[in-house]
Amino acid sequence: MPGSKPIWTVSEITNALKEMVQEEFPFIEVEGEISNYRPSGVGHVYFTLKDAGAVIAAALFRGRSEQIQVKPADGMKVIASGQIDIYPPRGTYQLIVENLREAGRGHLLETLEERKRKLAAEGLFDQARKKALPPYPRHVAVITSPTGAALRDILQVLNRRSAAPRITVLPTLVQGGEAAQMIADQLRRAAVYNLGEVVILARGGGSLEDLMPFNEEVVVRAIAECPLPVISGVGHEVDVTLADLAADIRAATPSAAAELVSDRSEDLLLRVKGFRREAADILQNRLSQTRRRLDRADRPALLDLLRSKLMVAMRRADEAQSALRLGANKHLDALNRRRELALRSIMDSSPHAILARGYARITRKSEDIASAAMLSAGDNIDIHFAEDRASAVIKNSSSPKTPSVEFLEAK
Known part of the structure; x- marks a missing residue:
């Protein structure tokens, strides 16, 4: 359309910028601090130059890196000489370094x-x-x-x-x-x-x-x-x-x-295993020595010695058995006495035993009466003794004191 602005392709604008940069900066010197230093396996060196406000990527190819006296390192402040180049496939720019000289230690390292x-x-x-x-x-x-x-x-x-x-x-x-x-x-x-x-x-x-x-x-x-x-x-x-x-x-x-x-x-585990093997070897050696001594020993004398030791062991076993039996009997006797005392206490606390000591139990229609306040005049009550019971009628319950009782015939 007449008068409209031209439309650029990505390649066109990138290549145009590359030409402008190369014409404007055919050869420049840039001062900055090296960071992110990365040597490649084929001899090229890549790093970043930075200052307080910006960074720029830099590349030092093998042919030049072998001739430069300064060995770049992170934190080194340098003056890099070279040409700005734009790489169209990525749309990025970097400084192609031709020479390096140290400008003083970088601020970070200082x-x-x-x-x-x-x-x-x-x-x-x-x-x-x-x-x-x-x-x-x-x-x-x-x-x-x-x-x-x-x-x-x-x-x-x-x-x-x-x-x-x-x-x-x-x-x-x-x-x-x-x-x-x-x-x-x-x-x-x-x-x-x-x-x-x-x-x-x-x-x-x-x-x-x-x-x-x-x-x-x-x-x-x-x-x-x-x-x-x-x-x-x-x-x-x-x-x-x-x-x-x-x-x-x-x-x-x-x-x-x-x-x-x-x-x-791991060293501890190996040492423990070593101790175990050593202990097993010692035990095996002692068993072998004992077996050899037994083979060389006078058999009748050895039998007498073993018989004597066996008799001592049997006597100790009998004594231990007697002591165990005596202790067990004492313990059983004590348990029986405690059981009898417990039974006697239970029997003495039973309702029948209490009634046998002269106390009585009063009920009204099978309901236990605990105090006179629960009764009214005319109530029929049963009085339970240890062996029999009697019936009664409440005559008066108007007073908090014990009400008067009229006894009926015993049943």
Whole structure:
């Protein structure tokens, strides 16, 4: 339609932008801090350059990386020279690095070094304050992400052992702004509620930024204050955090942390099996020695010795039997006396026995009369004695005092 704006395809606009960028920035130098450093297996190097407000992806291909003197690493502040390139299939842009020179240590590493010096001066990394692991832990607390690979690795190691300990998982975030405080809270919770004999603090590998919660002061202090031994298994073997320095034992990986715990339990099981075999061997040796002595012994003398021991044992058995019989008889006599006393008490408390002692029972139409207040003038009552009874008519019941009674003939 005349006057309408042109319609671009995705490829057209992307290629146009690529040409504009390459014309505007044919060769530039960018200063920033390296993070997320990832060398590839074929020699290429990929990383991110960042500052306080933005990030840009960067690629250093093998032909150039072999010629550059600076060895890039996370946290290093560098000046990267190269060309901006847009990759149309993904619609992303990156800096193709031709040269690198160090511009000074990155702010992140400087902050970590300053924090490390401060905490070290307080003695939080001192070897003297580190606690030993229990010899054979039967209960292990694991502080990690409930969905991460670190937990799966730990459980796989612990559960394949024949002497696997009880495991309590305390879930937490392991990266991000809220992770450090959550990790510290779970360390305190494990100690307050005694959720294990030893604590494994773990997460898988990641960039320097990913591992920053394990460099936070709140986590380091929580580890140092924890009364339970803490094993750190954070990242890969090359990753060392401040949490690793504060922990009682540092393991290279989460799996290695689990091995430290399970090896001790497995060692206990092996030692028990060894003791069992040793005891069986000792018993077998003693039996063999006794059998050989019996074979060499003077048989008549041996029979006399056995006969003497048998007589002593029989005499002791007779004495024990007599003592048992005497004790049983005494016990039965005591039970009989207690039974007779109980029967006598029951008989003395029976209604017939009470009536035989001169008391009487008064009823009105089979209803027991407990007091004079229950009677009225003219009521017919029966008076029961031990052997017979009499009938009577109430003459007067107007007074709360005992009513007058007119006796009729005995029945």
